[in-house]
Amino acid sequence: SYVLTQPPSVSVAPGETARITCGGNNIGSKSVRWYQQRPGQAPVLVIYYDTDRASGIPERFSGSNSGNTATLTISGVAAGDEADYFCQVWDTSSDHFVFGPGTTVSVL
């Protein structure tokens, strides 16, 4: 089955840029989604089709996908961005949806 990898944590100072990677074999050929989950809350769709922001998501959030790595970039990080972030793809070979293990973003 298809496996996604993410760093467990990313720390960033307020106002700086956070980059969260999502690794997978030839992930650039797949469509990647990103979800934000704040503590005690349900997940929220942030990015779909690799680069498109979901409704209500600030322009500070952007996505890219190429080769074996997809990346979620948060520019001008604020305290409210502290959350877990999960990447997700549809694996056509197994007809399974797959989530990455998640990355905790901490704002210093």
Next chain:
Amino acid sequence: QVQLVESGGGVVQPGRSLTLSCATSGFTFSNYGLHWVRQAPGKGLEWVAFIGYNEGNQYHADSVKGRFTISRDNSKQTLYLRMDYVRVEDTAVYYCTREEVGMDVWGRGTTVTVSS
């Protein structure tokens, strides 16, 4: 507004059965595929099952295949997850979520605890 409300969680003994429901409103239910996604305590998200808008496509994660069954009733705008032969490792918050270009709407979840 669009709403998904899960119910049916609780404490269940290993090997027993449980059915979760997800009542929806605010959108044309029959036009959308739907998922169940779960999250064990302190863990990440795990996709459980998906059902297409017309029930034609149903997919289940390997961890639940043969034990769990996703279904829907378009007349009641409700999604279901029948859970048979539950295991301790099925303990989690279970979310239903709508599939559009991503999982764009989520319920608040219902908690299932498998314990003797």
